[in-house]
Amino acid sequence: MHPLKDAQLGAFTFFASSLPHDVCGSNGLPLTPNSIKILGRFQILKTITHPRLCQYVDISRGKHERLVVVAEHYESGLKDFQKRGNPVSPEKVLQIAYEALEGLEFMNKHGMVHRALAPHNVLMDCKGNVKLAKFGLYHMTDHGADVDFPIGYPSYLAPEVIAQGSFHPNDPSHREAPLSSGPKTDVWSLGLLLLELCVGRHLLQSIDISERLKFILTLGCMDDIITVLAEEHGCLERVKELPENVLALLRKCLTFNPSKRPTPAELLRDAVLEGVSRLYTPFLKPVGLFSSSLRCAQLELPDDISELCKDDGEDYLAERSIDEVYYLWCLAGGDLEKELTNKGIIQSKPPVCTLPNFLLEDGESFGQGRDRSFLLDDTTVTLSLCQLKNRLKDVAGEVYYPLLEDEQSSLTHSNSSNELSAAVTLPLIIRERDTEYQLLRIVLFDRLLQAYPFKKNQVWREARVDIPPLLRGLAWAALLGVEGDIQAKYDGIDKDTPIPTDRQIEVDIPRCHQYDELLSSPQGHVKFRRVLKAWVVSHPDLVYWQGLDSLCAPFLYLNFNNEALAYACMSAFIPKYLYNFFLKDNSHVIQEYLTVFSQMTAFHDPELSNHLNEIGFIPDLYAIPWFLTMFTHVFPLHKIFHLWDTLLLGNSSFPFCIGVAILQQLRDRLLANGFNECILLFSDLPEIDIERCVRESINLFCWTPKSATYRQHAQPPKAPTDNNGFSKCSYFSPDYQDLPKTDRSREPLKLSDLKGEVSPRISAEDLIDLCELSGPSHFKTPTKRTKSSKPKILALDIRSSDDFNRGHIPGSINIPYSTAFGPDGELVQCAASSTLQSFRGRVIVVISHVMKSAGTFTAHLVKANYPRVCILDGGINKMKPTGLLTVPSPQI
Incomplete structure (x- = not known):
């Protein structure tokens, strides 16, 4: 996207044709509305940027198939020359011709034809350069x-277009659609526009439509069309x-025969424009973020660097990209339909006035004629930026040019108003609708992403605050560590050769997030199919499982015009999580994943875990779609965006905490219901507060020892990263699987043994880390701790007193297994159990030399609703080589 500069935002509206309501497609589903089809095709237009084309910005879908298109706009154009009625100089004509042909050639390279060239669609910027408007109307309407x-x-229109006549798919008299127009049709239209500029008057405007068509068709018999047109109009x-x-x-x-008429590309290189072409340099498309080319290769600085530092009341907003300005305009209260209504483009009528025309036998008619508002209204309404500029008038200039060298959040060190700094504490949904705050975050993230991967640490750090929705797609790619020439890799994958999975993909796509207009469009389905197939083909050791389409949906939605990036993000996401x-x-x-999740539920909420186990409501019945799709199958996209903003900052064990947080939001209902009611509850999951879920997930994660979520089948450890690596700046602790293995690490368990334990195991490393044990001299007994210095963890030794006295972990308490529980399974009241009660809510690590006894003991504690209970993996034997065990001091 190029900067707004002297351009304006313009909007125009039209209606898509309606479809019958009682007709279904070949797959038995209702037909896709034409407005949805247009919306899907429109998206690619946003990527077509050229100095001679008016940039498309957005399209919105309203009632009754109404569509409103927003694009770059200028007030002046060729229509201004025609109003003056004077011929334009030959030099200016050649300039206009060359610049218009540049825009047409660029469109043709993207497989597009203008087909709607007219004086009011050839605009001029403040420097008098051509800007072709509405160049995508023919493409987006198929x-x-x-x-x-x-x-x-x-x-x-060119003669060959007029000869084809009009066409409408709902007209039974038309069996086949006419061939689509080619690039040469625009050359004819341009020729007529240039001729009008040369003679200073309209041509073919005052003739009746039928006569006009006859006249154009008779031109085919003429040798010199230019002379005939000039004679006809007296010029x-x-x-x-x-x-x-x-x-x-x-x-x-104005060559009548299309086969002899040149294309825009041929005309640009023709000798007639040779003198003009020397004045222009070829357009080089800016290098994208993920590419093998240097992004700074086209960087140009003024001879005098001090010119960059001058501040002459410059309009900082005009330096931002046009899509950013439109996004902020919407946040500041901009309403497209209201703007069009104020200009009289959209007119609401009472229902009685919309009744169709009624004809009597004598030919007398009553009612309304055809509502011309259902045709194209070519008026472009300029969107006023006054409200946005007033909203941002108090924002300091430094916000537009943040300094990044201190590697600190620009938010806390900005010179902008205190309100911006205070906005961080507001709920996320409010921050995302705050114009000033979003400006700050967009500018900051834009600068950081331009410096990616050099500034990836800072991208990570800023993402901990929040991610601006406008840049979420690129920010996610940075968090996932996507780098390199992703387009070349994607293009190298065979996405066309039929494979057995094609059938299942075709079945799944029409059911995946189809409430969303973009993903439900035919273009969305095509892109879905290509990205999913690319992943399947490029991972021959893996297979397509139902749910992969849901996993793909967020990446495709955010990178709709960049399939390669959607594929790259998905390919980086799946191995990690x-x-x-x-x-x-x-x-x-x-099974291993669900077992660890069950242990996490018992660890954080034993009462809920006990209840679910008693009624037989195991995770296999509800949690597989959660984790197989990382919750994309159960939540709509807008919730997934907020959930994944945090998920991507965490390691592979964070989804366990999300799952527990969801259960805790439904806790009261689950505890009050039996098996059948719980099944019904999860068949139609109630509304989940995602912001609360994220907040509680982070809290649960902070209370979970790293090794408690160890999985044998998790991703193997990666090579250690340097100071620029993500592991050094992660929002959470690194994955336990990423840490180097030592003698004090967790050992893998058989799945049957893992399922036999209610509570998770933690490693000796975690115990040492949580107890802050670097030696006996650093230990303080629990009884001597102040309230503020109470340990986060309690070591509970269940060996016999004799074994305990021979050597134990400093600060641990001893409750022998043989004396701990009574006949009914309740914890026997004693001095040690009272101490245990005082530590309720902290992490309790059960230590033994017999792992089966430790598993049974923790099961009793969980049954007694003790939270955060875990087992020391390997028992006391893992601690003996550390030299950290101590013995009681002899009593004198």
């Missing part, structure tokens, strides 16, 4: 098939005065 009006203006003398190169250009453009989930036989992976 060559006019999805609207009830023709694309183009009869006065400027032959002006034509004769034109320079030879201008006449030659007009003759080439769903390693080996898509094996052909993934039962052992799933």
